[in-house]
Amino acid sequence: MPKADLEALRREVSRLERGSSPIVSGRFSTGSAELDKALQGGLNHGALHEIFAAATADEPSASGFAVALVVRASEERPVVWVRQDFAGVEAGEVYAPGLAELGLSPDRLILVRARDGPAVLRAGEEASRCPPLGAVLIEPWGAPKALDLVASRRLALAAARSNVPLFMVRAGAQPASSAALTRWRVRSALSVALDAEAPGRPAFEVELLRDRAGAAGRKWTLEWDRDQRTFRHLGDRGVPALSGGMVSLPPGGSPDEVGERRAV
């Protein structure tokens, strides 16, 4: 049986059994072999993961990275995104067609617009307690006072109980002690250009600042492939490490060729 199927089956069983055992472990793969190896198989489902934007202007990259992780983790289940109003003012309102372009069908999304930090935490916790959800994404802006160690513990506990992965996007904030299982710093990265120097797929420079389960402090440049729903590791100079499919396709190259190269 393929590994993905087995994993889905495990989740199904754990879902049916929920209530009997409060904490269910389980990981989802990021799709990038390098990243998964460092994470010892992937990210945990029932846990809090923090994703910091390196600078305020990197917020779209941080939320894009988070959405991509949600796509990986949620397995076509409904998703709740709780966003503080100020994030919309500062970094733009969530745009449904753009989510579809990243592989997250807007059908599956419930968006909660929270007035302030405490409201974000409250809604996030409420949503994390709902086991049928595929993932919860919360985005407080800056460093609200309410978001202390206790608050993050509550969130982590709620996620652990329901086994729903909880991603917290932070912009305009510095990492502080929290109950998060992993902590990431995301910076936008130059994409692999398409024909005629057109901007390519979303690319991120991600740094694993902390991983309770393993080593931290490593950096990767990743590209999100929406068609395959997977991350791909790019080399240091923005060249795909494995396939090399995307670089400067000669003008007039047919789509078939692209597909073939990518499949390598």
Added chain:
Amino acid sequence: MRSASGELSDLPLVVTEKVKGAQRLMAISPDAKRAGLAVGMTLADSRARIPDLWVEEMDARADAELLDRIAEDCDRFSPVVVIDAPDGLLLDITGCDHIFGGEAELRSIFSRRMRRAGFHVHSVIASAPDAARALARYGRVAIVSPGEDAVAVRSLPIAALCLEEGDRLAISRAGLKTIGALADRPSLPFAARFGEQMTLRLRRIQGFADPPLTPRRSIPMLCVERRFPEPIGRIEDAEAVLAQLGEEAGARLGERREGGRAFEASFFRSDGVVRRVIVETGRPLRDAATVLRLFREKLDVLADPLDPGFGFDVIRLSVPHAEPLDALQPGLDGHAVEADEIADLADRLSTRFGADRVIRFLPENTHDPDRAARTVPAGFNPMTSCIWPATETEQPPLRPIQIFDPPQPIHITMAEVPDGPPRKFSWRKREHHVARAEGPERIAPEWWRKPGAPTRDYYRIEDTEGRRFWLFRAGPYTKEKTQPDWFMHGVFA
């Protein structure tokens, strides 16, 4: 109905309004009436008779507000309260009187309550609404036995019909002083002389025709309540009662194979203040625990918390809106249960944060990027799938993850060719050097919506730091306009 508000005084009270240049009495207190004053006299005349008067200006709006507050309190007697402006209330007590131990008992409880609050009221119980309101104003009866309306109103003056002053005079001059005298005559000549309206009024006051009544509040589909001989003062107790009522309402909804889409809890305070709390649900619901959880959410975030004051003496739970809901049968696969759990979550979030803050996206069939997605309350259409335009494979995202509404103006500091993408631009006080660009994607405005809006040329731009933007130029370069406006519409991941 007169309010005894303001500083207390023993003087006869009169309320005046300026009518045609003269201050006239619009309402008077019983002792003023005993002293020989009457509504309609000028204030000068009244002062001539009784020098010491307590005079208040008429305030129609305050009167209407007071009447509304009284009506709110009367909701405890019957869910059907009709405001009979400017000074009356009609209560449909059909099926309500037994709760109070009969009509006479209900009337005396009502009168006592009003008197305690400081109102002089005339109340009459009759079968026909118009008979009751006429008798309350002109009659001396308290309770009219069923079917006796036509007899009871016979002795009332013609004025009780509320006709135009001219018509009333004409009928009086014809020697007809009472409703009874009018009713004994054939109605046809009167209809010919005074119009259908008059005969209709006559039939209504006799109880032969029903007037249209508009209750203040819509009548709920279901309503359960608890009355307490001693008011309860603790919120916890009130919540416990609400839980019991939830069970009761759930059972009744179950019998009807329905579920509520909205629930309203009304807390009647013994001093007449009524607090109402409404929760709405995204799917028909009758599970008491779920309903109570929604109420807890709502009570938690009330800007003006529930204050028992001297205690609640009636708590009512009503279901204003219900829909069919078959017996619950959790599916073996658990999928139906999961969908319900998510709908409940959406309800709880909407109750706490407001329905406009918990939303879903629906696709719109348009090429206008501003309107490509419509937001609806999450409870509105729980988790149905819709057709979102398929993304093109082998393409990077062509639409940004977040957009600015409205688009933000940017300043182009350097462009290679006038018609192409910028080389450098500044946005939010920062300069961005363009590394990669693709475009234009020309999007014409929907001229039938925004006449005169310029065509937009969109560019996907990546700067040297790897940040990706969605810019557009409003309108083309022309001889007249060599510096078209540029805008930042969105950001890519």
